[in-house]
Each structure stands twice: as structure tokens, then as C-alpha cells.
Amino acid sequence: MDKDADKFSIYVVEDDDAVLRSLCALLTAHGFETVACTSAEQFLDRYDPAKKAFMILDLRLPGMSGLQLQTHLNELNVKIPIVVVTGHGDVPIAVQAMRAGAVDFIEKPAHEDRILKAVETASGLLFNRRPALVSKKIVVDRLEKLTDREREVLHHLLLGKLNKEIASELDVSQRTVEGHRSRIRDKMQARGIADLIRMVG
Amino acid sequence: MSDADQIDLTTCDQELIHFIGAVQPHGALIAIDAKTHIIDYVSENTEHFVGFTPEMILGKPLSYLIGEENSARAQQMSLQPSTPELLKPWFISFERPNGTTINAECLPHGNDGHVIFEFFEPEPTPAPVWEDELSRQAVISELLKPGDLNDLADASARLIRDVIGFDRVMIYKFAEDKHGEVIAESTSRDDSFLGMHYPASDIPDPARRHFTLNVMRSIPDINSDRVPIVSRSGQIADADSATPLDLTFSKLRAVAPVHVQYLNNMGVSASMSISLVTNNELWGLVACHHYSKRLISSSRLRFAELLGSTTSTLLQNLENTAQLRTGIQAEKTAFYIEQQVRSGRALRDLIEEQALKIMTLIDVQGMCLVLGGAVLHVGKVPKELLDFTVFRDELNEGIATTEHLPSIIKMNEDQKECAAGAALLDLSDDGEDYLVFLRRSYDQTVNWAGKPEKIETIDENGIKRLSPRGSFALWSEERRGKSKPFDAIIRDALRILRRAFFALNSLERERIALDAQKQAEAEEIRLRHALLDAARANSLGELASAIAHELNQPLSAIANYVSACRQELRNANVTIPERAGVLIEDAVIETERAGDLVRRVRDFITRGDLNTEYIDLNKVIQQGVDLALVTCQLPDLKVNVRQDLTIPKVLADPVQIGQVMLNLARNSIAAMKHSDNQVLTIGVTQQTGFVQVTVSDSGSGIPADVAKYIFEPFHTSTTKGMGIGLSLCRSIIEAHSGKIWFEPSQSGAILSFKLPISENENG
Numbered sequence: 024m025d026k027d028a029d030k031f032s033i034y035v036v037e038d039d040d041a042v043l044r045s046l047c048a049l050l051t052a053h054g055f056e057t058v059a060c061t062s063a064e065q066f067l068d069r070y071d072p073a074k075k076a077f078m079i080l081d082l083r084l085p086g087m088s089g090l091q092l093q094t095h096l097n098e099l100n101v102k103i104p105i106v107v108v109t110g111h112g113d114v115p116i117a118v119q120a121m122r123a124g125a126v127d128f129i130e131k132p133a134h135e136d137r138i139l140k141a142v143e144t145a146s147g148l149l150f151n152r153r154p155a156l157v158s159k160k161i162v163v164d165r166l167e168k169l170t171d172r173e174r175e176v177l178h179h180l181l182l183g184k185l186n187k188e189i190a191s192e193l194d195v196s197q198r199t200v201e202g203h204r205s206r207i208r209d210k211m212q213a214r215g216i217a218d219l220i221r222m223v224g
Numbered sequence: 225m226s227d228a229d230q231i232d233l234t235t236c237d238q239e240l241i242h243f244i245g246a247v248q249p250h251g252a253l254i255a256i257d258a259k260t261h262i263i264d265y266v267s268e269n270t271e272h273f274v275g276f277t278p279e280m281i282l283g284k285p286l287s288y289l290i291g292e293e294n295s296a297r298a299q300q301m302s303l304q305p306s307t308p309e310l311l312k313p314w315f316i317s318f319e320r321p322n323g324t325t326i327n328a329e330c331l332p333h334g335n336d337g338h339v340i341f342e343f344f345e346p347e348p349t350p351a352p353v354w355e356d357e358l359s360r361q362a363v364i365s366e367l368l369k370p371g372d373l374n375d376l377a378d379a380s381a382r383l384i385r386d387v388i389g390f391d392r393v394m395i396y397k398f399a400e401d402k403h404g405e406v407i408a409e410s411t412s413r414d415d416s417f418l419g420m421h422y423p424a425s426d427i428p429d430p431a432r433r434h435f436t437l438n439v440m441r442s443i444p445d446i447n448s449d450r451v452p453i454v455s456r457s458g459q460i461a462d463a464d465s466a467t468p469l470d471l472t473f474s475k476l477r478a479v480a481p482v483h484v485q486y487l488n489n490m491g492v493s494a495s496m497s498i499s500l501v502t503n504n505e506l507w508g509l510v511a512c513h514h515y516s517k518r519l520i521s522s523s524r525l526r527f528a529e530l531l532g533s534t535t536s537t538l539l540q541n542l543e544n545t546a547q548l549r550t551g552i553q554a555e556k557t558a559f560y561i562e563q564q565v566r567s568g569r570a571l572r573d574l575i576e577e578q579a580l581k582i583m584t585l586i587d588v589q590g591m592c593l594v595l596g597g598a599v600l601h602v603g604k605v606p607k608e609l610l611d612f613t614v615f616r617d618e619l620n621e622g623i624a625t626t627e628h629l630p631s632i633i634k635m636n637e638d639q640k641e642c643a644a645g646a647a648l649l650d651l652s653d654d655g656e657d658y659l660v661f662l663r664r665s666y667d668q669t670v671n672w673a674g675k676p677e678k679i680e681t682i683d684e685n686g687i688k689r690l691s692p693r694g695s696f697a698l699w700s701e702e703r704r705g706k707s708k709p710f711d712a713i714i715r716d717a718l719r720i721l722r723r724a725f726f727a728l729n730s731l732e733r734e735r736i737a738l739d740a741q742k743q744a745e746a747e748e749i750r751l752r753h754a755l756l757d758a759a760r761a762n763s764l765g766e767l768a769s770a771i772a773h774e775l776n777q778p779l780s781a782i783a784n785y786v787s788a789c790r791q792e793l794r795n796a797n798v799t800i801p802e803r804a805g806v807l808i809e810d811a812v813i814e815t816e817r818a819g820d821l822v823r824r825v826r827d828f829i830t831r832g833d834l835n836t837e838y839i840d841l842n843k844v845i846q847q848g849v850d851l852a853l854v855t856c857q858l859p860d861l862k863v864n865v866r867q868d869l870t871i872p873k874v875l876a877d878p879v880q881i882g883q884v885m886l887n888l889a890r891n892s893i894a895a896m897k898h899s900d901n902q903v904l905t906i907g908v909t910q911q912t913g914f915v916q917v918t919v920s921d922s923g924s925g926i927p928a929d930v931a932k933y934i935f936e937p938f939h940t941s942t943t944k945g946m947g948i949g950l951s952l953c954r955s956i957i958e959a960h961s962g963k964i965w966f967e968p969s970q971s972g973a974i975l976s977f978k979l980p981i982s983e984n985e986n987g
Contacts, residue, residue, distance in 0.1 A: 039777040039781070041777060041778055041781035042777050042780050042781050042784070044781070045780065045781040045782070045783075045784030045785045045788065046780075046781075046784050048784065048785060048788035049784045049785075049787050049788035049791065051788070052787075052788040052789075052790075052791030052792045052795060053791055054795075083773070085932050085933055085936060086932050110772065110773045110776050131776045131777070131779075131780045131819070132776055132779040132780040132782075132783045132815050132816060132819045133780070133783070134783070134787075134812060134816060135783070135784075135787035135791075135812065138784075138787075
């Protein structure tokens with residue numbers, strides 16, 4: 024990776040010390056420069072707009088929450104790409120964050136590959152390498168492959184609902200919802216919900 | 225009062241019929257001064273019956289007429305009138321001036337300072353009436369046997385007619401309103417008066433008084449000439465004279481013109497009547513009509529009188545028995561219902577079950593029961609329910625009766641037909657519950673006979689007189705739209721029923737009130753349990769959620785560290801042995817599996833969706849506070865709940881929001897445990913797009929460093945629990961798309977939350 028030419032920092036905002044240190048260690052091991060922040064307030068304190076940087080932001084923070092920080096930055100017109108990190112069950116908030124402009128989101132605990140992929144997406148943006156946008160036509164074609172039921176499930180997924188909630192709402196088993204989800208991912212050629220939101224959200 | 229009534233009152237009632245000053249011609253009257261025994265009055269026909277002309281005996285002592293011996297005997301007789309009085313004839317013999325012997329039948333009686341002797345021609349031989357074996361048998365078997373009032377009256381009428389041989393013998397019964405009904409008839413004629421009713425005015429009060437005092441009245445020839453009674457001064461001793469003679473107890477008294485007209489109008493020529501008197505009240509009358517002249521012999525007259533008084537006594541007994549029977553039946557029904565109600569059955573159902581029995585007993589055709597807000601109709605009732613409010617004014621000891629409801633409340637034709645008469649029983653003090661019995665009008669129950677004729681006539685003096693012939697028509701006119709009256713027997717039965725129903729209804733009301741209270745208590749307990757259950761389930765879910773979150777952190781860290789470690793080795797150009805590489809990857813995969821496991825556990829425990837509905841936040845908040853106060857151990861705590869009754873409803877899960885309020889209130893109460901001033905204030909206010917609830921206390925407050933974490937799980941500061949209460953509150957409020965926050969305060973703590981107002985419900 025051509026790191027010297029594309030120099031940038033990653034702000035990691037995470038209140039849990041172990042998570043913060045381990046994530047920074049992983050990113051550092053991969054050659055990225057990290058700035059560790061234990062709260063939104065600390066980030067605001069340490070943020071240097073002059074530097075090229077993006078942020079990995081835990082949404083659950085004491086004091087100012089991740090979403091509030093994102094809103095705050097939007098208001099300040101600070102254009103820093105944000106990868107949000109959530110615990111399982113906070114997907115609705117993650118979806119909210121995606122709609123508010125976050126570039127990707129990672130669910131904890133996340134595999135190394137998933138983290139690196141998100142870093143690649145975010146850093147790409149810093150250098151105007153936008154993720155290859157799938158054309159609208161292709162999206163429409165893919166959507167047409169979905170059954171009515173799958174489209175219904177997709178709708179719920181985009182609202183950030185959990186499998187369990189969708190199952191209860193559609194009166195089917197969770198396993199069935201999981202099946203629908205996997206087929207939706209295949210047909211839409213999406214890796215996860217973040218891709219789906221980017222395509223149709 | 226109708227015009228017809230007035231005609232009657234101004235004529236008949238004014239006639240002083242006991243001062244009529246004349247006798248009928250089938251006997252002669254002589255009256256002496258009770259002290260001096262001087263003959264003061266005589267009828268002008270004395271010569272025929274006693275052999276002396278009036279001029280011969282007026283002013284003479286009695287002994288001059290009947291001799292010393294008879295005169296002495298007369299003085300020993302008990303002659304004061306008594307009622308009822310059976311005829312006690314004195315068979316007297318004395319000598320005329322010409323020496324021939326006079327045999328006469330004399331009826332003496334004393335009245336008003338005079339002793340009146342009425343002389344009749346003696347019977348050649350006494351009629352063998354009582355002596356007749358058959359008559360005795362008939363009296364005993366026919367008169368004494370019947371157990372029914374109508375049967376008795378029938379038997380009596382038949383026997384009397386057998387004895388006196390009249391064309392028609394009728395038995396009248398007078399109702400409480402004094403109108404008469406023919407309850408029995410024995411006749412040789414084709415027409416019948418049975419079942420006919422006569423207005424009270426047919427027998428005016430003076431006549432009624434005479435019927436009571438003088439029970440026997442015989443008029444052998446309606447149209448015979450009256451024989452005047454003259455006094456010593458030569459004047460006729462009628463009402464116009466200075467010294468009229470009181471003929472109240474006279475058997476011979478001449479017939480009043482109005483009565484003559486009455487009988488003539490019916491074609492009657494001879495009449496006889498026997499009063500049926502019970503307890504000094506005129507119960508009824510045996511009225512005998514003959515369509516030609518008929519003089520009855522004294523012995524038959526006496527026998528008829530005996531039959532009449534026997535009938536009176538028997539009728540009274542039967543009536544008492546009937547009254548008793550009705551009363552007993554009412555008591556029995558009331559007792560049965562009371563027993564059933566006490567064993568748990570509803571009063572309403574029982575009245576319905578017994579309705580026909582009760583209605584038969586009190587002789588009504590319809591019934592309306594208004595009890596506990598429900599209306600029950602039985603039998604013939606109007607299509608449109610009547611409003612009995614005005615009728616309630618007539619209530620006396622909980623009962624009102626009327627034979628003419630339309631004169632009390634406004635009614636349409638259908639209502640008038642079903643409810644000419646009514647009896648209202650009040651079943652509660654507040655007037656909410658009542659029972660109404662409806663009687664249809666007489667028009668439907670009485671067989672009318674004859675066409676209405678002229679009701680009044682003008683006599684030779686230009687005075688309006690009632691035509692008795694028209695009386696039935698008059699009565700029917702008077703009765704039109706009225707029901708049979710509710711008489712004493714029925715009113716007694718109504719009192720019995722009302723007393724029982726009223727008591728049972730009170731009992732039932734108490735029972736219902738108690739049940740309602742119990743139900744309210746049960747509902748409160750259920751709600752409390754639901755909230756506590758929710759609290760428990762929520763806590764567990766929140767706990768699971770919190771554990772998942774907290775465990776995810778170290779799991780993430782482990783995965784990150786292991787991955788970082790592997791990368792650092794690569795960075796240091798260490799070739800990771802293949803097996804070590806697999807182990808590192810396995811370690812990472814295991815952290816993911818652990819994370820997955822935690823999620824599944826959490827998903828399993830966490831409650832599903834919110835059960836949202838449009839709720840009044842004021843109410844839910846109050847419930848939450850009330851629940852917190854149940855376990856509150858601060859006796860001096862002051863609680864202010866400031867509600868805003870104008871707030872719109874919000875779409876929320878009442879149990880969950882109640883849970884939030886419960887937690888907040890509990891925290892506040894716990895924080896005030898050691899405070900001198902203990903005030904918990906809850907305010908509900910409306911803001912643009914939101915309804916806000918603010919909970920403030922006067923407790924120990926929350927230190928700034930703790931305040932930062934109060935909504936995080938396991939950061940316990942105030943409560944001795946697991947420290948997930950506020951975290952739970954946040955989860956719930958956020959699930960409602962609301963917000964919860966803490967505000968620092970000079971004294972105590974202020975926690976607020978707000979919920980969005982849904983646009984759908986509130987526009």
C-alpha cells in the first residue's frame with residue numbers, strides 16, 4: 024500500500040479502553056496513524072482540521088453520543104468521513120448514522136477483514152476514490168429479482184430492524200428472516216446492510 | 225267533577241227524604257210523644273188500618289187507641305233504633321170504638337223523642353217459609369257452602385228471589401269510590417244487568433245514609449199515592465212544616481220523587497231492597513225489582529231480611545278471606561324472591577320469573593321494571609316507554625296508585641290504552657329503580673249494556689234531574705279511559721311486595737357496590753403485577769442487553785489484539801508458521817462465536833415490540849407514581865403531580881412508560897431518604913411536538929462525575945440494584961423515539977423525558 028503518498032490519520036473514538044487500545048493497535052500494525060479519543064468531547068479537543076483524516080466512531084458514548092457528535096460536525100460543516108461502530112442491537116441507530124452521512128458501519132466484535140474494508144472505503148473518500156457506485160439501472164434490475172416477501176424484508180432492514188422484530192412483524196420464524204436476508208444479499212450483490220443502504224437507502 | 229255530578233248533587237243531596245212527611249198506602253203511621261204518650265202525628269189513612277180517623281186520635285193518649293194493656297206493654301219495649309235491626313213485629317189486637325176487634329201487625333220504633341207505630345194488615349196465615357224444610361236446606365247448602373264471593377252472591381240472589389217471588393233480584397257491590405257493580409243476579413226476565421256498573425251518584429249520600437241506617441225497604445207499588453202525615457196542628461209534617469217528623473227508621477216512608485222516576489224509567493213497579501252492611505259501612509245492596517205491583521207478606525219480608533243479613537256476614541267473611549289470601553300470596557311470592565336473592569340470584573331475574581304470578585295477583589295486564597339502569601317489560605305495555613317522573617309526586621310510603629294515569633302524565637293513544645291505571649312501587653331512595661304495574665281501561669274489561677240515553681231531564685218546576693236510566697251511560701262516560709281502581713286489598717299486596725323488593729334492591733345495590741370495589745382493587749393489583757412483571761422482564765432484558773454490550777467490548781478487544789499481533793509479526797518479517805496462523809485465526813473466530821452467543825442469549829431474553837396505543841400520559845404518570853408510593857417508606861413525603869389536562873394523547877406503551885415513571889420516582893424517593901425536606905414534584909407539560917415529563921426531588925442530588933454515566937448500565941450510584949434502572953429508562957424512551965436527560969439542580973435532582981406527539985391521532 025502506498026502509504027507515504029496518501030498520508031492520513033484515523034481518529035478512533037471509543038469509550039472502552041481495551042477496545043480503543045486494541046483497535047488502535049490493529050490499525051497501527053497495518054501502518055495507519057491513529058489518534059485515540061475516549062469521548063466525543065476529547066475528539067473535538069484533539070481534532071485538527073488541517074490534517075487529512077477520517078474517524079471510527081463508537082455510537083454509544085457517555086456524555087455527547089456518537090450521533091450527537093455526527094450532527095454537531097454536520098452543523099459545523101466539518102467534512103470528516105465517519106465509520107460508525109455499534110454493538111449488536113444498535114442497528115437502528117447505525118442506520119440513522121448512515122442516513123446522516125456515515126460512510127460505513129462495523130458491528131462489534133468485527134473481523135479484521137471487515138475493519139480493513141471499512142478503512143479502505145473511508146480512506147478512498149479522502150482521495151476522491153469514491154466506492155464504485157452501482158448504477159441506478161443495475162440496482163433496479165437487481166431489485167426486480169427480489170420476491171415480494173424479500174422486498175418487504177428489505178424494507179424492514181433499511182429501517183434498521185432486527186431479525187427478531189421482522190420475524191414477529193411478518194409472523195414468521197427468525198430462521199426464515201435469516202434466509203430472506205441471505206438471498207437479498209446474494210441478489211443485490213451486497214456485503215451487508217451498509218451496502219444496501221448505499222444502493223437503495 | 226263533571227256537569228252530571230253537579231246536577232245530581234244540587235237535587236238529590238238537598239232532598240231531606242227523611243222529612244218527606246208521607247207514607248206509602250200499604251200501612252198507617254201513628255207517632256206519640258215518648259214522654260207524654262200523646263198522639264202527635266198520624267197518617268191520613270189510619271181508619272183503614274186501626275179503625276180511627278186522624279181527627280179521632282190526634283192529641284189523645286196512646287191508650288185511647290190501643291187500650292191500657294197494650295199501651296203499658298209498649299212502654300216496656302226497647303224501642304231505640306239499632307242497626308242493623310231485624311224486623312220485630314208486634315201482633316196486636318184492640319177494640320175499635322164500634323166494638324169490633326182490630327188485628328194488626330205493628331212495627332214500633334223510637335226516634336227523636338217520639339215513638340212511631342206502623343200498622344200493617346196482618347197475614348191471614350203466616351207463609352210457611354222458614355218452617356219449610358226445603359228452604360232450610362237451601363239456606364244451609366247453598367248459602368253457607370260457597371267459598372267464592374260471586375258464588376255466594378249468586379246463591380243469595382237466587383234464594384231471596386225464591387222467597388219473595390220478584391222478577392229480578394240483584395246484588396250490588398259498592399267499590400271504594402262508591403260506584404256500584406251488579407255482582408249477582410237472579411231473574412225470570414230475558415235481559416240482564418249482571419256485570420253492569422252504576423256511578424256513585426246513583427245513590428246520593430243521603431240515600432246511602434238511609435240504606436245504612438234502615439236496612440230494609442219495601443215499595444209494593446211505585447206509583448201508589450203517598451199518604452200525608454199530619455200533626456196535631458193539622459199541618460203536613462214534612463220538611464216545610466215547623467214540626468216535621470223524622471222518618472229515618474220508618475218502613476212505610478213514602479218514596480222520593482227522584483227514586484220513583486228512577487224506577488219508572490226502568491219499568492219497575494215494585495221494589496224491595498236489603499242493605500248489606502258490614503262494619504257500619506254500606507258494602508252493597510240486594511235490589512229486587514218486580515215489573516208489576518207486589519206486596520210481600522211480613523213473614524216473607526222478614527225471611528228475606530234474615531237472608532240479607534246472613535249474606536252480609538258471609539260476604540264480609542269471604543272478603544276478609546280473599547284479602548287474607550291475596551296478602552298471603554303476596555307474602556309467599558315476596559318470601560320466595562327474597563330467599564332466591566339471598567342465595568345469589570338477581571332481583572331483576574326473579575321479578576321477571578314471577579311476573580305473571582304477581583300480575584295475576586294484583587290484577588294488572590302490564591309491568592315495567594326499571595332496575596339498575598335496565599328496563600324490563602312484561603305483558604301489555606306501551607310501545608313508547610312512559611316517563612313516570614310526575615307520577616312520583618303521588619308517592620306515599622313508596623307507593624302511588626291511580627285509576628287514571630292520563631290525568632297525571634301526558635300520554636299518547638297507545639299509552640292510554642295500555643296504561644289507564646298504574647301502580648308505581650319505588651324500589652330505591654334515589655328514584656332510579658322502580659316497578660310500575662299497568663291496568664288497561666275499563667272499556668276493555670266491562671261489558672257495556674244499553675245505549676246512553678238522556679242523562680238529565682227537566683221536571684215540572686224547571687229543575688234539572690238526573691235520569692237514572694242514563695246512569696249506566698253516565699258511569700261509562702265517567703269511567704272512559706279509567707281503569708278499575710286499585711282497592712285496599714291490592715294496595716295491601718302492593719305494600720307487601722314493595723317492602724320486600726325495596727329491601728332486596730338495597731341489599732343487591734350494596735352487593736354490586738362491593739363487587740365493583742373488589743373489581744377495582746383486583747384491577748389495581750393486576751396492573752401493579754403487570755408493571756412489576758414488566759419491570760422484571762425489562763430488567764432481565766436490559767441486563768442481558770447490558771451484558772451483551774459489556775462482553776462485546778472485551779471480545780472486540782481480544783479479536784483486535786490477536787489480529788494486531790499477527791500483523792505486527794508480519795510487519796517484523798516473521799514468517800508465521802502455518803499451524804500458528806490457523807490457531808490465530810481460530811482465536812479470532814472464537815471471539816466472533818462468543819459474540820454471537822451473547823447476542824442470541826440477549827435476543828432470547830429481550831422482550832419484543834412495544835405494545836403501543838394512544839395513551840393519556842397524565843393517567844399513566846399518575847399510575848407510575850402511585851405504584852412507587854406503595855412501597856415508599858417516607859411518611860412525611862409530599863408529592864405534587866402537576867398534570868396538564870390539555871395535552872394530546874401520545875402513541876406509547878403504557879406499561880413501559882409506567883415503568884419509566886416508576887423507576888424515576890423510586891430513584892427520587894430513595895435519594896430523599898435522609899433529606900429534611902422531602903418533596904417529589906412531577907410535572908407534565910406540552911411543548912412543540914413533544915410532551916415532557918419532569919421529575920424533581922429534594923434529595924441528595926447526583927454528583928457531576930456520576931451524572932455523566934447515570935444512563936449507562938452498571939454505574940450504580942443511588943440505588944442498591946444492579947444499576948440498570950436508568951439505563952432501562954433510556955432504552956424504553958429511545959424505543960419510543962423520545963429522549964431522557966438529567967439536569968443539574970441546586971437542590972436534589974431533575975430528570976426529564978419527552979415523547980413525540982404523533983401526528984396521526986392529534987392532527
